[in-house]
Amino acid sequence: MSLRKTHELHQRRFGRNIGVALTLAAFIVIIFGLTVVKVTRGDFEPPRGEVQN
Amino acid sequence: MSDASINASTVREDEASFGDYFALLKPRVMSLVVFTALVGLLAAPVPVHPVIGFCAILFIAIGGGASGALNMWWDADIDRVMKRTKGRPIPTGKIQEGEAMAFGLALSGLSVIMLGLATNVFAGAFLAFTIFFYVVVYTMWLKRSTPQNIVIGGAAGAFPPVIGWIAATGSMSVEPWLMFALTFMWTPPHFWALALFMRSDYDDAGVPMLTVTHGRRATRVHILVYTALLALLAVGTAFSDIGGPVYLTVALIMNFLFLRGAWKISRRNEDASEADNFRVERNFFKLSLLYLFLHFGAILAEALLKPYGLGGWG
Numbered sequence: 001m002s003l004r005k006t007h008e009l010h011q012r013r014f015g016r017n018i019g020v021a022l023t024l025a026a027f028i029v030i031i032f033g034l035t036v037v038k039v040t041r042g043d044f045e046p047p048r049g050e051v052q053n
Numbered sequence: 054m055s056d057a058s059i060n061a062s063t064v065r066e067d068e069a070s071f072g073d074y075f076a077l078l079k080p081r082v083m084s085l086v087v088f089t090a091l092v093g094l095l096a097a098p099v100p101v102h103p104v105i106g107f108c109a110i111l112f113i114a115i116g117g118g119a120s121g122a123l124n125m126w127w128d129a130d131i132d133r134v135m136k137r138t139k140g141r142p143i144p145t146g147k148i149q150e151g152e153a154m155a156f157g158l159a160l161s162g163l164s165v166i167m168l169g170l171a172t173n174v175f176a177g178a179f180l181a182f183t184i185f186f187y188v189v190v191y192t193m194w195l196k197r198s199t200p201q202n203i204v205i206g207g208a209a210g211a212f213p214p215v216i217g218w219i220a221a222t223g224s225m226s227v228e229p230w231l232m233f234a235l236t237f238m239w240t241p242p243h244f245w246a247l248a249l250f251m252r253s254d255y256d257d258a259g260v261p262m263l264t265v266t267h268g269r270r271a272t273r274v275h276i277l278v279y280t281a282l283l284a285l286l287a288v289g290t291a292f293s294d295i296g297g298p299v300y301l302t303v304a305l306i307m308n309f310l311f312l313r314g315a316w317k318i319s320r321r322n323e324d325a326s327e328a329d330n331f332r333v334e335r336n337f338f339k340l341s342l343l344y345l346f347l348h349f350g351a352i353l354a355e356a357l358l359k360p361y362g363l364g365g366w367g
């Protein structure tokens with residue numbers, strides 16, 4: 001098994017993989033941030049009844 | 054090591070990079086979508102949390118990009134013929150047509166669902182309708198069948214401020230439709246000017262642009278008529294709830310310049326245009342970009358000034 005010089009294609013694929021990784025990481029951060037905002041604003045709380053005991 | 058080595062028989066030398074997939078989203082069109090949707094969102098009378106506002110604009114932009122990818126998938130055959138579009142990822146062979154379709158469909162679904170979850174169901178549904186309108190009504194149906202293609206199809210590009218407004222308020226009113234009308238009326242003169250100086254491009258591709266079906270003289274007259282109607286609408290918008298002194302000033306100056314450009318185009322013949330390589334038409338096209346940017350910029354300025362008691366008519 002001989003070691004080969006890195007082909008230009010390897011670099012392009014590496015760049016594409018990094019791009020996908022960064023996009024997915026950004027998506028996770030966005031969903032997390034959105035969830036934090038929604039929860040702290042009470043968007044997910046059930047509506048309260050008019051009469052409370 | 055064999056997994057990472059290059060097998061010459063299966064490798065495509067022109068394999069796509071990350072940037073090629075991004076190019077499928079038509080970034081320049083996306084920048085217009087982002088800006089107009091942002092203005093729609095901020096001009097709405099309901100304040101939006103910054104994170105939710107950011108997400109709304111992001112998902113509207115992804116939805117716009119997804120429809121761009123689906124447009125490139127469907128139009129791959131004519132993109133190969135036209136000079137303006139020859140360098141796109143599908144005609145150059147970097148991305149396969151099926152890949153573009155899958156990419157566009159996946160991003161469409163993602164953007165609609167995420168916008169619905171981040172803001173409200175109405176906004177998500179309206180984004181879905183916009184993608185449907187651009188891909189099915191414009192790209193698949195009108196573009197190749199009628200010279201009115203960009204007049205009606207221009208609606209798709211005009212929806213983003215309405216989506217931005219709905220994302221903020223959850224409802225409709227007259228003001229976002231004024232922003233819609235502004236972009237809708239602006240689209241025909243903008244594209245017809247482009248068709249004038251791109252000359253045989255649309256002809257070669259068999260796209261029935263007005264220049265091809267009705268001739269270049271008729272196109273010049275159409276540009277003038279639509280610009281006059283646009284000017285009435287643009288100046289009239291100054292007296293609505295999204296207008297104000299700043300907007301009125303911008304509208305008066307820009308519509309004067311735009312009308313002057315359209316008048317010049319209508320008075321020119323092909324010999325004069327050929328002689329200076331369509332200088333007037335090219336300048337009108339460039340001015341049209343500034344025209345839309347400044348009108349929406351002025352609406353944004355009025356909205357941002359309102360909390361300080363300065364925006365609008367008091």
